[in-house]
Amino acid sequence: GAGVSQSPSNKVTEKGKDVELRCDPISGHTALYWYRQSLGQGLEFLIYFQGNSAPDKSGLPSDRFSAERTGGSVSTLTIQRTQQEDSAVYLCASSQKSSGIPFEQFFGPGTRLTVL
């Protein structure tokens, strides 16, 4: 079946511009996660959605970052007034369930964001 997809695969933008990154999770997965990975680093948790519950936004680095998940499926991560330090690979993952039994997370290929 189809895995997690993300678009665009690459995004180059100028400092100060807004960007939107899209994630299509695996059908039926109720949990959706956003992470970012700076060059040579591990993954940094950003935000988590579970069903209709309020999202956990504790990992968002600043108020320039926001995310939404419409209809319990597709999610969009928005970065306003981008800065050069926002340059990274943004990864989306989904899983069947997030608590109790630790269901595996399935990751998308990521969006490489470059802020000039």
Place this chain on the structure above:
Amino acid sequence: DAKTTQPNSMESNEEEPVHLPCNHSTISGTDYIHWYRQLPSQGPEYVIHGLTSNVNNRMASLAIAEDRKSSTLILHRATLRDAAVYYCILRGSNYKLTFGKGTLLTVNP
């Protein structure tokens, strides 16, 4: 989240077994041990997880020390496609995965 310690890099030869160690001395009783790997230019991929007993699946085996303060991911016959960064992660009752820098595995032909 409890911390894990892994070697920065390891090297193996093709078709030989690989033992990737992970120390997690501050693990709590409810923490699961997860392993993910990340191939070049791809998102991470789940490998295996366990709690107390050793685990086997089609990709690898996970050996967990009796005191649970360390674990070892075992690739029984390394292939060139196994070259990746391997992450050992402790996951408690919440959903977050906290990735460290992992171990970069190089497989020589």
